[in-house]
Structures are given as C-alpha cells and as structure tokens.
Amino acid sequence: MYTYNYPHPAVTVDCVIFGLGEQELEVLLIQRKAEPFRDSWALPGGFVHIDESLEDAARRELKEETGVENVFLEQLFTYGEPARDPRERVISVAYYVLVKPSDFKLRAESDASDARWFPLKSLPPLAFDHASILASGLQRLKGKVRYEPIGFELLPARFKLPQLQKMYEIILEQPVDKRNFRKKILGTNLLVQLDEFDTSEQRRPARLYRFDRKKYLQLKQKGFNFEI
Amino acid sequence: MYTYNYPHPAVTVDCVIFGLGEQELEVLLIQRKAEPFRDSWALPGGFVHIDESLEDAARRELKEETGVENVFLEQLFTYGEPARDPRERVISVAYYVLVKPSDFKLRAESDASDARWFPLKSLPPLAFDHASILASGLQRLKGKVRYEPIGFELLPARFKLPQLQKMYEIILEQPVDKRNFRKKILGTNLLVQLDEFDTSEQRRPARLYRFDRKKYLQLKQKGFNFEI
DNA sequence: TCAAAAGTGTTAACCATACACCCATGC
DNA sequence: GCATGGGTGTATGGTTAACACTTTTGA
The missing domain is CATH 3.90.79.10 (Nucleoside Triphosphate Pyrophosphohydrolase)
Incomplete structure (x- = not known):
C-alpha cells in the first residue's frame, strides 16, 4: 500500500x-x-x-x-x-x-x-x-431469521405467539405447525410470559410474551444457538 | 441523494x-x-x-x-x-x-x-x-464451512476422506467421528469416488475422491442444503 | 349459541451419536 | 510380523413432524 x-x-x-x-x-x-x-x-x-x-x-x-x-x-x-x-x-x-x-x-x-x-x-x-x-x-x-432471533425486531416488544408464528410464516413463505412451533419456541425459555393479554380482538384474548434478550446473549456466549 | x-x-x-x-x-x-x-x-x-x-x-x-x-x-x-x-x-x-x-x-x-x-x-x-x-x-x-461446501477450496481437487475430515477438525477445532463423518459426507452423493489411491504414504493407500460441484449447484437450486 | 382464533399432547419416523475391530501397506 | 493409519456397521437416544379437539371470548 x-x-x-x-x-x-x-x-x-x-x-x-x-x-x-x-x-x-x-x-x-x-x-x-x-x-x-x-x-x-x-x-x-x-x-x-x-x-x-x-x-x-x-x-x-x-x-x-x-x-x-x-x-x-x-x-x-x-x-x-x-x-x-x-x-x-x-x-x-x-x-x-x-x-x-x-x-x-x-x-x-x-x-x-x-x-x-x-x-x-x-x-x-x-x-x-x-x-x-x-x-x-x-x-x-x-x-x-431461522438461526438468529432477529425476527423479534419486526414485532412490538410485547407480542402474542400467533403473531410471532405469523411473522415466521410471512418471512419464510411457508406454513408453520402451531403446536410444534409453540413447543419449540417456549422450550428455549427465551420468552417471558407476561400477565397481560391482547384484548383488542373480539375473540379469546391471547397471552402476551416478550423476548428475553439478556438471557439470549448470555446463552449465546456459552455456545447456544437460536434456531427455528 | x-x-x-x-x-x-x-x-x-x-x-x-x-x-x-x-x-x-x-x-x-x-x-x-x-x-x-x-x-x-x-x-x-x-x-x-x-x-x-x-x-x-x-x-x-x-x-x-x-x-x-x-x-x-x-x-x-x-x-x-x-x-x-x-x-x-x-x-x-x-x-x-x-x-x-x-x-x-x-x-x-x-x-x-x-x-x-x-x-x-x-x-x-x-x-x-x-x-x-x-x-x-x-x-x-x-x-x-458447516453449511456450505467451501472447505473443498482448501484441498486439492482430488483428496482422501481422512484429509477432508482433518480439514473440518482443523477449522472447527474439534474432533470429528470418522465413521459418522464418512456416512454423512458419502450420503450426500456429492463426492465422486475415483479409481485412484494416494500411494505417497508408507501405509495402506487411501482412496481419492473429488467434489461434484455441478451436482451440488443443481441440488442447491432445488433447495438442498449442504451440512456437516 | 355461534363464530373465530387460542391453546394443548401423543405417537411414529427420522437423524445424530457413540462406539471397536479388521484391513492393506511398507518397512 | 509389526506399526500405522484406512476402512467398515449397529444400536440407542433424541429430535422433528404429523395430527384434532377443547377453550375462551364478544357479538
């Protein structure tokens, strides 16, 4: 140079x-x-x-x-x-x-x-x-979006699981099985269940969650890999 | 602008x-x-x-x-x-x-x-x-290197499986099980078995293979994902 | 009471992992 | 015949994938 x-x-x-x-x-x-x-x-x-x-x-x-x-x-x-x-x-x-x-x-x-x-x-x-x-x-x-939790950046801080699932379906352009999705995403223990519900819709209210970013960063340092 | x-x-x-x-x-x-x-x-x-x-x-x-x-x-x-x-x-x-x-x-x-x-x-x-x-x-x-076949770029066009395995062990800094590795890599059908052996070492000669890039590109277009 | 979406478990198939011995060669 | 790395198969546990009904609410 x-x-x-x-x-x-x-x-x-x-x-x-x-x-x-x-x-x-x-x-x-x-x-x-x-x-x-x-x-x-x-x-x-x-x-x-x-x-x-x-x-x-x-x-x-x-x-x-x-x-x-x-x-x-x-x-x-x-x-x-x-x-x-x-x-x-x-x-x-x-x-x-x-x-x-x-x-x-x-x-x-x-x-x-x-x-x-x-x-x-x-x-x-x-x-x-x-x-x-x-x-x-x-x-x-x-x-x-499949192996880093960046999808949460497209959602509000507090969201319901169907909303999270929909986000993945939209981005990946393929349907996602509801029960398996919930099992997997809740299994990471990276979602914090809130005592709030989305009552804005005229039907059964959905529970709200938030993503635990602090916990994710700790786990990531220990070699954990987020994956959907 | x-x-x-x-x-x-x-x-x-x-x-x-x-x-x-x-x-x-x-x-x-x-x-x-x-x-x-x-x-x-x-x-x-x-x-x-x-x-x-x-x-x-x-x-x-x-x-x-x-x-x-x-x-x-x-x-x-x-x-x-x-x-x-x-x-x-x-x-x-x-x-x-x-x-x-x-x-x-x-x-x-x-x-x-x-x-x-x-x-x-x-x-x-x-x-x-x-x-x-x-x-x-x-x-x-x-x-x-784990989900794209770029590791082959570090090897000669014709290589033996132990050499391929070693390459992954060096890059990933962890040991790889020989039998599982062979099963997996041969299972992709992306390696072409050659009728040649490496006789340069003073022991049992190892069979040589080459990576079938054309086939890989075809499979990739159909949604196939290479993974080790 | 109805419509509409939320929420919940079990089973079967598949895939990843662990693991030990015989083989072919050159010296 | 011995040392060295090449080559091979099976059994187990864990993970993913498929799948249907009940619950809760507002209108």
Whole structure:
C-alpha cells in the first residue's frame, strides 16, 4: 500500500428497510427528487460524510429521509461495479434494517415526505442497482431469521405467539405447525410470559410474551444457538 | 441523494487469505514497506482503481502482492471507522480467500517477496485494524464451512476422506467421528469416488475422491442444503 | 349459541451419536 | 510380523413432524 494519487470514488450507504405488513413483508422506499433516476423509487441512502462511520451514515440517512431511528441495522454487502451510477464512480455500502410496527407510525407523521411502504410482491421499478441490493437484503433476512432471533425486531416488544408464528410464516413463505412451533419456541425459555393479554380482538384474548434478550446473549456466549 | 461536493474517502480492499497447514489454519500476510506501520505485517490489499470493480481490485492486489490467483474469494465486510487509517479517511472492503495447497507453492517461487504464511496461533502484530478484520474472516470461515461446501477450496481437487475430515477438525477445532463423518459426507452423493489411491504414504493407500460441484449447484437450486 | 382464533399432547419416523475391530501397506 | 493409519456397521437416544379437539371470548 503506497501513496495514492488516483481519484477517489464517492461512497454512499443504502438501506433496505423491512417492515411486517398484515400478510406480507414490506419495504420502505423513497421517491428521488433529483437526476439521475428522477421520480424513480429508490432505497433510502446517501453520501457518507468524511468524518462519520459507515453505520453512523446509514442511521443518519435513515432518520433524515424516513424519520426512522433506533432500529436494528446490519451491514449487508458493498456494491462497487464501476458503472452502477451514471454520474461518477460510486461505491455503496448497503445495510438492512428491521423496524417494528411502532416505527411504522412515522409514516403517517412524515407524510409530507416522499417515503412509502411497498409490499414485496408489488415493488415499483427501482433506481440504480437497488433491485439487486433489495434482493440480497431479502435473501439475508430469510436466511438469518431461522438461526438468529432477529425476527423479534419486526414485532412490538410485547407480542402474542400467533403473531410471532405469523411473522415466521410471512418471512419464510411457508406454513408453520402451531403446536410444534409453540413447543419449540417456549422450550428455549427465551420468552417471558407476561400477565397481560391482547384484548383488542373480539375473540379469546391471547397471552402476551416478550423476548428475553439478556438471557439470549448470555446463552449465546456459552455456545447456544437460536434456531427455528 | 443530491449533488455531492464533499471530499471523497479513499477506498481499499484487504484480503484475509486462509490456507491449510499440517495441523492448523494459516494466513498469508505481507510485510509493509511504507509508512504508516512500516515493517509491520498486514493483510495483502491496496487501493481500488477508479475503473475496476471491488472484486477485480481484490484479485489484482492478491496476484500482485502474493502471486495467488484463480482462488475462492468472497466479500466479508466493509470497514469504515473514520480513524482506522492515520493518513486520511480510508474505507476498506475486506475479502476472505481460500487457497489450495497447489497455490501454496507460489510461496516458494515468489520468495523474493515479503509474503509469508503464519499459523493462526502465532500471528505477529498487525497493521491498522487488520487483526479485527482477520478475526471476522475466521469467524465467517468457521460459521460457513458447516453449511456450505467451501472447505473443498482448501484441498486439492482430488483428496482422501481422512484429509477432508482433518480439514473440518482443523477449522472447527474439534474432533470429528470418522465413521459418522464418512456416512454423512458419502450420503450426500456429492463426492465422486475415483479409481485412484494416494500411494505417497508408507501405509495402506487411501482412496481419492473429488467434489461434484455441478451436482451440488443443481441440488442447491432445488433447495438442498449442504451440512456437516 | 355461534363464530373465530387460542391453546394443548401423543405417537411414529427420522437423524445424530457413540462406539471397536479388521484391513492393506511398507518397512 | 509389526506399526500405522484406512476402512467398515449397529444400536440407542433424541429430535422433528404429523395430527384434532377443547377453550375462551364478544357479538
């Protein structure tokens, strides 16, 4: 590694933001106001400032463009094909983000904004190589949700088991056996049974649980592996 | 994403190169000739040219600095802490690389070079944040070797089963039951039995096999998952 | 009393694990 | 003929998968 006088590329971050809809996964996109790809939908993101870390840049852009903050965020992949941006050489570090329903509400608050949730099954055409970034975010989510407890990031802190099961069914796109699911998930002892019930529906109320993250982290250090 | 007049960071690639030693994993490092960290050992790598893709840059640096080419190479993580390089803002896209024994020989050929293999257990102090990059390369290798057939990348095209088993024992740092291992690995039908034997040792010759990559890719598309 | 979703156990099939001896070769 | 690692099968325990009815509530 010697001295370096060649031109530097621009570096951006882009975020694939997943949320749980009623029956499917949704992704938060923004509509571009500037060329290139003006008026196209795109992943929220932007240029990395010279004095901030990559993750800081991702969180900053996330907040600026969508109002979303304090969420699960993990680096996905870095895209650097020379021609991926028509303006100049732009290297993009992609992140994926999981938001809870309570974060969804920001959608309403910031509705002056150009951000919108799209069901995965009906995405608009995306700017740049964002469709491919989104696809690998989805692939990562599907793969990781089975052996790390990241699915809880898509649910409220207190949830009912049918809700948890539904989340897995939506992400994995396959039905899950109710009894086996309950046996397995309760068998981990990572769910804390609360003395509360969801009475908002007009039927038998479901018991609420929360995920015991502290306990999970302890077990993980001892070599325990979460698995669905 | 608007126009962008801020300074651009430099972008580098760094490679964590794994090879199998007799009894342990080894990593290929180079000794730096320039400041900062002059004479320190470091991961091979360097600046990304403005017109080459990230992977192309990684392969180019790999060849230039170590003579290694045509190997398994996969993106690992992108490191962008603002102070990780004392000279200027440098964002590094890290790759991990798996080389076969036949690629090892380049070590001898290019021994004028400043590249050397180090057993994982006796690494020298590393420049920049390379120790942490190396650690996550190792973590990735350990995690991935169990559910993707990447371990074969560390072996010659034709290998004997005890050799394959040893590779897993070295990477996973735990003993593997010989009979169960053979049952499982042969049960996948992904190993092709050859009519050749390893007669180089002074004992009962071991049968040679090769990994059937084509078959694996077909099965994978149908949802098959390799697992050890 | 009805509709709708919550909640609960048992059995059978499969898979993972543990384990010990004979074989083929070169010296 | 001996030392060395190569090669082979079975039995057990644990895990996963399949499956149907009762309970609770609000309307």
